[in-house]
Each structure stands twice: as C-alpha cells, then as structure tokens.
Amino acid sequence: AQTVTQSQPEMSVQEAETVTLSCTYDTSESDYYLFWYKQPPSRQMILVIRQEAYKQQNATENRFSVNFQKAAKSFSLKISDSQLGDAAMYFCAYRSGVWETSGSRLTFGEGTQLTVNP
Amino acid sequence: DAGVTQSPTHLIKTRGQQVTLRCSPKSGHDTVSWYQQALGQGPQFIFQYYEEEERQRGNFPDRFSGHQFPNYSSELNVNALLLGDSALYLCASSLDTNQETQYFGPGTRLLVL
Numbered sequence: 001a002q003t004v005t006q007s008q009p010e011m012s013v014q015e016a017e018t019v020t021l022s023c024t025y026d027t028s029e030s031d032y033y034l035f036w037y038k039q040p041p042s043r044q045m046i047l048v049i050r051q052e053a054y055k056q057q058n059a060t061e062n063r064f065s066v067n068f069q070k071a072a073k074s075f076s077l078k079i080s081d082s083q084l085g086d087a088a089m090y091f092c093a094y095r096s097g098v099w100e101t102s103g104s105r106l107t108f109g110e111g112t113q114l115t116v117n118p
Numbered sequence: 119d120a121g122v123t124q125s126p127t128h129l130i131k132t133r134g135q136q137v138t139l140r141c142s143p144k145s146g147h148d149t150v151s152w153y154q155q156a157l158g159q160g161p162q163f164i165f166q167y168y169e170e171e172e173r174q175r176g177n178f179p180d181r182f183s184g185h186q187f188p189n190y191s192s193e194l195n196v197n198a199l200l201l202g203d204s205a206l207y208l209c210a211s212s213l214d215t216n217q218e219t220q221y222f223g224p225g226t227r228l229l230v231l
Contacts, residue, residue, distance in 0.1 A: 004160075043206060043224055043225045044222065044223075045208060045210075045225075050219055103149070103151075103166050103168070103173055104149060105163050105174050105176070106210075106220060107163070108161050108162075109160050111160050
C-alpha cells in the first residue's frame with residue numbers, strides 16, 4: 001500500500017517570502033501522479049499543482065512549483081512571493097497510475113498548516 | 119460552470135441513527151469519490167462510484183454504503199452512527215480517465231452526539 005508523509009505539521013512564512021513544504025511517499029509503482037491540494041478554513045479542497053511521475057520536468061503554476069525527486073520519493077512544494085491568501089492547510093496526495101485497480105483513488109498525507117505573517 | 123456541490127453543509131445526529139449525504143459532480147464528470155476527513159487529519163478514501171456501481175472501496179465497514187444515480191449524482195449513507203463517525207465528508211468528482219484530476223466539493227460536517 002502506498003503511504004504519504006508530511007513531516008511538518010506547521011510552517012510559517014513572512015509575506016512576500018518563499019517557503020517550501022515537504023512531502024515523501026512510499027510506493028513500489030513506477031507510474032503514478034502526485035498532487036498538492038490547499039484547504040483554507042472554508043474547507044474547500046483546492047488543487048494547487050499536479051505532477052506526473054513519468055515527466056522529469058518539475059511542474060509549475062505561477063508562484064507554485066515542485067521539486068520532484070523520483071529516486072528519493074520526495075515531492076516538495078515551493079511557494080514564492082507568499083501572500084496572505086496562501087494561508088491554509090496543504091495536503092500532499094498520491095494517485096496510482098494503475099487505473100484498472102486503483103481508479104482515481106487519492107492517498108493523502110496528514111497536512112501542513114501554513115501561516116503567512118504580514 | 120457549477121463545481122462540485124454537497125448537501126447539507128452541516129448535520130448533527132445521535133449515536134445509532136442513520137444519515138444520508140448528497141453530492142452533485144462537476145458538470146461533465148461521471149465519477150464520484152467520497153472521503154472522510156477527521157479533525158486535524160488528511161482525508162481517507164471511502165469509495166468511488168462509476169456507472170452506478172461501486173468500483174473501489176477503502177478500509178471502511180459495511181455501515182458505509184453509497185449510490186450513484188443516472189445523472190451521476192451520488193449519496194453516501196452511514197448506518198448505526200458512532201461517535202467516531204464525526205468528521206468532514208468530502209465528495210470529489212472526475213472523468214473516468216487516467217489523466218483526470220479530482221475536484222472536491224465543500225464538504226458536509228457531520229457531528230455525532
């Protein structure tokens with residue numbers, strides 16, 4: 001079974017600064033997808049960024065980028081120019097690429113609570 | 119374009135009761151997944167529905183059951199409620215392809231007293 005670990009329960013960053021959230025995962029599969037979701041106090045789970053394991057290039061979405069290290073099974077999220085609206089719980093999630101057996105089932109980490117200080 | 123919607127937003131039940139939660143997927147999506155998120159934890163996969171059938175199931179007892187309707191909307195039913203069932207229940211929808219990302223609804227907060 002796959003597992004996802006987020007070792008930082010809480011992180012804080014100053015507005016306009018850069019912060020990196022860590023995530024490691026364990027799997028025996030070679031084909032999979034990794035995601036970062038953001039959950040603000042409104043509870044709505046919002047997709048931040050997605051990475052396909054077969055792609056060597058790290059995904060980027062505006063101020064958000066990832067450092068995907070497949071051999072190390074590491075998937076960190078970097079937030080540049082942090083804004084007050086970035087404050088939320090961030091979840092790392094894994095999805096198997098074996099669609100026939102796993103479908104779109106997501107396995108989540110425990111989350112990292114990010115605080116942005118003005 | 120309407121996103122994923124869930125109802126009700128909040129619900130209070132007592133132990134032993136039964137509850138039904140509802141989810142309407144994002145327009146164009148045909149697959150619905152349900153997750154349970156206990157306070158301070160990450161979501162846990164309950165099950166997934168496609169073509170009105172349960173396709174995948176997580177490690178949840180048979181007290182948790184579901185249904186998907188022809189219009190792709192879905193219900194989650196929980197029987198014989200326990201205090202430990204208190205949680206945020208999230209619905210997510212996607213297209214039934216390996217490339218598709220799941221989109222989540224705002225959740226239903228269930229409190230069991």
